[in-house]
Amino acid sequence: MSTGAKDHAQLSDIFNEDEARVDWHDETLWFVRAKRDKAAHGLPEWETLRETASQIKDNVLSNLHDYLLQFEANAEKNGIKVHWAANGDEHNKIVHSILKESGVNRIVKSKSMLTEECHLNDYLHKNDIEVIDTDLGERIVQLAEEPPSHIVLPCIHKKKEEIGELFHKHLGTPEGASDPVFLTAAARDHLREKFITRKAAITGVNFAVAETGEFVVCTNEGNADMGAHLADVHIACMGIEKILPLRKHLSVFLRILTRSATGQPITTYSSHFKKPRPGQTMHIVLVDNGRTTQLGREDFRNSLKCIRCAACMNTCPVYRRSGGHSYHTAIAGPIGSILAPNLDMKNYADLPFASTLCGSCSNVCPVKINIHEQLYKWRQVIVKEGYADPKKAMAMKAMDFTLSNPSIYKIAGKAGRWVLKHAPFTVNNKLNLWYKHREMPEPPKQSFGEWYKQNNKND
């Protein structure tokens, strides 16, 4: 998503202009978070599941080289063609060349955050290939010409009236119709026609099993299956970190994924693709796009355990009140803020600061990624590498100077108290960013240092 030079704080300001909508967004996501809690608390073994999932992922990352080779060999034995892409551009070229070879210029695609990350739709569009996103939420944002604002609930930022307007314009529904049941039925008819007529389907991958060469795609709508089982060509795109060692490990991950995401016990469909159906060709594109670099960053490699459940977003007080688009990256929220700087530290230097470091993200993460600790560590890396916001860097330097010099510290304290008491207007204004959503404190009569001196004398 191109947002020009605006950072998270500036984009949040735009989102925050409509306070009622912010409240609604906040409450809607908290509702999802509450459903997650109920599902998690329903299993006494929840913490054991999290720990086990985390350990399986540790094992995957420590042995990824061999698992990738094993997966490739087994998938090919199953009749699936395996491709490797070093970056987003190569991924897009591979997908395009498969479509060109198959003589297809109109395709359906189910949800895949990887293809968002690689900007596949833009690339194919430029090459005259029409892509129809078939997940309802993704179709809605596609019609609105916007990126998804949430990885599980792509149009969570949109009101049903706005969706009704989009459908009126693009699908010909009656003006003013905004009932979710009615709109969903209209989308069903609209997209059925696409499923029936398109010859190629792209899906994402939730899990891929090294032992068997199969991959699993989870949806509630059934759109991945509708696309894949009707198409002559199925292309599945996955990041290299999606591997699991053994088929039986799916039990652990299918138990935690949807409970963490929406509070359901499992998605409606957990489809295991092992071989193409007779007459069909099936491709898997394995994508690096910075993952091997992240694997080498000891402090940040755990982020590769992510299973894209979005629990960290739903619980995040900053995400809920700033909206997904303010993160200006395909994966928003706390997890996106530790993944994005790996890809482009300069462009995403603002994201690790878009957090209160409250730690709720780490508490709900089903694979126990230490998200808030990584946010804190990224801040240090970003400042050290010289990518911090210059205003912030300057303030930090001034703070460092003041705090490491006792006499200046005393003078600064006195000056601050004097200003708050005698000239509050100099700080209670728009130029002071801290004042924007807060009142300045009552100035104390004296500092602790002065108080201590005085009271010690009296003894």
Add this chain to the structure above:
Amino acid sequence: MTSREEILAKVKSNQPGPRPLPADLATVPGGMESIAQFKTVLTTIGGAIVEVTNFDEIANYIQQEFKDKKRLISTLPELASVTEPGWENKDPHSYEDVDLAIIKAHFGVAENAALWITEDLMQQRVVPFICQQLAVVVNKADIVATMHDAYSKISDAEYGFGSFIAGPSKTADIEQSLVLGAHGPKSMTVFLLGQG
């Protein structure tokens, strides 16, 4: 160097030292009885339970409840008398107008009401997804407690495609309002077959 070699080399040099796999998890005993739990969860996720003791009861139920439906297909020979003959092995697109498909599941899972169905039970992969309504027959004796039991049962079974299906197709993408029947079946009936 190809991208494949490049990626593999970078993975090899950057991956951390060996970390062991954890012990396998098993179903934690206790909690609800499996069949009762399966029924409760299925109903919660929008499915319907019909308890039957034999296939005649299923055939009767279908004739009564779906009598206004035009196109009924089934992979079960026991239901041949109430479904369309010779529908098999056609172009998958031709099932677009199927009103009801009745298929069998290997087993069901109590904790999430998911039914494990592989390609051989679907006839064509698209059948359980493209039909307007889906019905699945599962033996009462084949309800397991959790996904750990499910994968023990699947073990190293061979299949080209298989899916856990839990309830009707659904979406909550518009303002978190739950709507049944996104792209796939608008309803799911589970015939729980067995005595008692």
